[in-house]
Amino acid sequence: xxxxxxxxxxxxxxxxxxxxxxxxxxxxxxxxxxxxxxxxxxxxxxxxxxxxxxxxxxxxxxxxxxxxxxxxxxxxxxxxxxxxxxxxxxxxxxxxxxxxxxxxxxxxxxxxxxxxxxxxxxxxxxxxxxxxxxxxxxxxxxxxxxxxxxxxxxxxxxxxxxxxxxxxx
Amino acid sequence: xxxxxxxxxxxxxxxxxxxxxxxxxxxxxxxxxxxxxxxxxxxxxxxxxxxxxxxxxxxxxxxxxxxxxxxxxxxxxxxxxxxxxxxxxxxxxxxxxxxxxxxxxxxxxxxxxxxxxxxxxxxxxxxxxxxxxxxxxxxxxxxxxxxxxxxxxxxxxxxxxxxxxxxxxxxxxxxxxxxxxxxxxxxxxxxxxxxxxxxxxxxxxxxxxxxxxxxxxxxxxxxxxxxxxxxxxxxxxxxxxxxxxxxxxxxxxxxxxxxxxxxxxxxxxxxxxxxxxxxxxxxxxxxxxxxxxxxxxxxxxxxxxxxxxxxxxxxxxxxxxxxxxxxxxxxxxxxxxxxxxxxxxxxxxxxxxxxxxxxxxxxxxxxxxxxxxxxxxxxxxxxxxxxxxxxxxxxxxxxxxxxxxxxxxxxxxxxxxxxxxxxxxxxxxxxxxxxxxxxxxxxxxxxxxxxxxxxxxxxxxxxxxxxxxxxxxxxxxxxxxxxxxxxxxxxxxxxxxxxxxxxxxxxxxxxxxxxxxxxxxxxxxxxxxxxxxxxxxxx
Numbered sequence: 001x002x003x004x005x006x007x008x009x010x011x012x013x014x015x016x017x018x019x020x021x022x023x024x025x026x027x028x029x030x031x032x033x034x035x036x037x038x039x040x041x042x043x044x045x046x047x048x049x050x051x052x053x054x055x056x057x058x059x060x061x062x063x064x065x066x067x068x069x070x071x072x073x074x075x076x077x078x079x080x081x082x083x084x085x086x087x088x089x090x091x092x093x094x095x096x097x098x099x100x101x102x103x104x105x106x107x108x109x110x111x112x113x114x115x116x117x118x119x120x121x122x123x124x125x126x127x128x129x130x131x132x133x134x135x136x137x138x139x140x141x142x143x144x145x146x147x148x149x150x151x152x153x154x155x156x157x158x159x160x161x162x163x164x165x166x167x168x169x
Numbered sequence: 170x171x172x173x174x175x176x177x178x179x180x181x182x183x184x185x186x187x188x189x190x191x192x193x194x195x196x197x198x199x200x201x202x203x204x205x206x207x208x209x210x211x212x213x214x215x216x217x218x219x220x221x222x223x224x225x226x227x228x229x230x231x232x233x234x235x236x237x238x239x240x241x242x243x244x245x246x247x248x249x250x251x252x253x254x255x256x257x258x259x260x261x262x263x264x265x266x267x268x269x270x271x272x273x274x275x276x277x278x279x280x281x282x283x284x285x286x287x288x289x290x291x292x293x294x295x296x297x298x299x300x301x302x303x304x305x306x307x308x309x310x311x312x313x314x315x316x317x318x319x320x321x322x323x324x325x326x327x328x329x330x331x332x333x334x335x336x337x338x339x340x341x342x343x344x345x346x347x348x349x350x351x352x353x354x355x356x357x358x359x360x361x362x363x364x365x366x367x368x369x370x371x372x373x374x375x376x377x378x379x380x381x382x383x384x385x386x387x388x389x390x391x392x393x394x395x396x397x398x399x400x401x402x403x404x405x406x407x408x409x410x411x412x413x414x415x416x417x418x419x420x421x422x423x424x425x426x427x428x429x430x431x432x433x434x435x436x437x438x439x440x441x442x443x444x445x446x447x448x449x450x451x452x453x454x455x456x457x458x459x460x461x462x463x464x465x466x467x468x469x470x471x472x473x474x475x476x477x478x479x480x481x482x483x484x485x486x487x488x489x490x491x492x493x494x495x496x497x498x499x500x501x502x503x504x505x506x507x508x509x510x511x512x513x514x515x516x517x518x519x520x521x522x523x524x525x526x527x528x529x530x531x532x533x534x535x536x537x538x539x540x541x542x543x544x545x546x547x548x549x550x551x552x553x554x555x556x557x558x559x560x561x562x563x564x565x566x567x568x569x570x571x572x573x574x575x576x577x578x579x580x581x582x583x584x585x586x587x588x589x590x591x592x593x594x595x596x597x598x599x600x601x602x603x604x605x606x607x608x609x610x611x612x613x614x615x616x617x618x619x620x621x622x623x624x625x626x627x628x629x630x631x632x633x634x635x636x637x638x639x640x641x642x643x644x645x646x647x648x649x650x651x652x653x654x655x656x657x658x659x660x661x662x663x664x665x666x667x668x669x670x671x672x673x674x675x676x677x678x679x680x681x682x683x684x685x686x687x688x689x690x691x692x693x694x695x696x697x698x699x700x701x702x703x704x705x706x707x708x
Contacts, residue, residue, distance in 0.1 A: 017397060020403060024407045028406070038248040040226065078238070
């Protein structure tokens with residue numbers, strides 16, 4: 001980058017200097033950038049495994065009528081283990097089939113609600129509407145509602161990890 | 170294309186011209202390897218700034234949280250150990266490089282007229298560097314940090330005339346608290362970096378104004394800073410960088426137990442570059458103490474600042490600077506001697522008391538599973554059963570058992586093996602149902618990955634878990650996610666409390682935690698001891 005009429009030594013010595021300067025700085029830059037990038041970009045090691053969380057009793061849940069059920073979720077927040085209240089929209093689609101949606105719109109994360117009149121889920125922020133099976137009916141939402149993995153023991157509902165909804169094509 | 174962009178930029182900002190001017194500065198032909206330390210100090214300061222910034226992205230600057238977040242950085246964040254290692258050892262590196270830089274300047278007599286102001290700015294930089302070390306020492310909030318800073322603030326409090334005001338400034342009148350911590354943090358990340366940047370700027374401007382000091386009798390034509398000297402500076406920086414990287418990777422930066430103000434057995438030690446001060450205090454007792462804490466260090470700093478006015482002879486050859494050399498040697502010997510004496514007198518327990526970060530295998534077990542391990546041992550299950558490579562051969566290897574059994578099924582089996590599996594040789598396990606539950610929970614926990622480590626669990630810990638289960642502590646307390654939340658979680662209680670506190674708390678909870686609904690527990694001494702050991706060892 002710096003050209004000059006410098007007369008310090010022969011051209012070959014100058015070349016050696018330049019190679020040394022740029023080479024060593026590049027090496028040090030890489031040796032620093034690598035751990036820094038790992039530090040900032042790789043998610044922290046988790047000692048805790050995903051667990052099934054008990055949502056509640058679904059014995060009284062009517063077919064076709066979604067209900068927002070709240071439950072305690074224990075999760076790792078940085079260096080803390082926190083217990084927080086969260087919800088799931090639970091819908092019994094038939095006697096044997098049940099879905100639980102995460103309570104956030106897939107557009108920008110607002111809380112949506114069940115619109116009784118039209119029989120669909122409606123997000124008040126940007127008017128995304130979802131059918132009862134989670135598909136996008138209208139609005140800017142990019143994918144169907146995200147679902148929890150569900151497990152039923154007796155009449156108790158447990159939810160596990162989240163499965164993202166299908167992208168709108 | 171690149172040329173055109175650079176030209177455009179240079180025309181608007183003069184950036185390229187400025188860089189060129191800086192790099193093509195003329196320096197004496199005699200300068201070379203001895204003159205590399207200034208650039209090195211600059212590099213290590215910038216490195217501290219970068220690693221410090223990275224740490225702050227994951228660090229919570231309040232007592233307690235500070236410790237937890239630092240543990241998180243070191244145990245969970247990818248590369249966190251290296252970043253903290255670089256910052257921790259980098260601080261020591263800076264002290265070494267700054268000392269070498271000053272020694273070189275002193276030996277060459279480079280502080281002499283007209284460079285007095287450059288030298289004085291340099292002494293200010295030394296003091297700021299030491300200030301970084303002193304304030305950063307508290308930030309991990311472990312025992313070492315806490316007790317080391319207690320001593321430092323007590324010394325500040327005894328400053329003749331201004332002690333009272335210093336105590337108010339440091340908010341350390343009632344010991345080290347949240348406000349003290351906030352002030353140390355603010356100094357470390359706001360005040361000192363700003364002061365450092367400003368003083369470095371002044372220092373470099375002055376160096377450029379007066380030029381690098383030529384060796385006496387050097388009348389050769391000057392040479393350019395770039396590329397010869399830049400190459401030498403780069404090589405020196407690279408060597409220092411390699412040493413630091415090796416330290417950061419191979420030697421884990423210390424993190425002791427959480428700061429415990431009640432731990433009166435802790436013997437604080439300052440960082441190695443303050444050890445000479447620490448040792449010198451031992452030489453002065455009673456009313457003479459102030460000599461060691463303030464007068465001698467104050468005189469040393471004063472002499473250092475005024476050095477150019479004390480030694481006013483013209484720049485001379487090294488061989489003619491015998492007096493200066495003698496003084497320098499004397500100071501170095503004194504510092505070295507005091508430091509060595511301090512290291513020699515360090516009891517082995519005071520150093521190298523790092524907390525175990527990776528945790529033993531049993532740390533992840535719920536109390537019921539851990540109690541099950543104790544039953545597993547007491548029932549001598551391994552006389553017949555193998556667990557991997559250990560144990561007997563009569564019964565099946567417990568690691569080869571079908572995984573998908575429930576605790577209930579196993580308990581049924583333990584109670585009456587013949588009924589569940591006709592023809593088996595296994596005798597019934599003679600334990601109460603609750604204990605059988607715990608045993609089943611433990612057996613289900615055994616897998617090839619962790620079995621060996623689990624079987625090495627200290628006896629006292631497993632027995633402590635049995636006491637925990639027998640007294641149904643889980644009815645009110647959560648531990649590793651199991652139990653009810655009426656009372657506080659017990660994870661990490663050993664970092665918050667002392668053993669003595671716990672022992673007393675069992676007997677009389679309300680005395681130590683007013684308003685607590687915990688009933689008193691009068692356990693047999695042996696049970697009390699193992700339960701307390703278990704709780705103290707928990708992470």
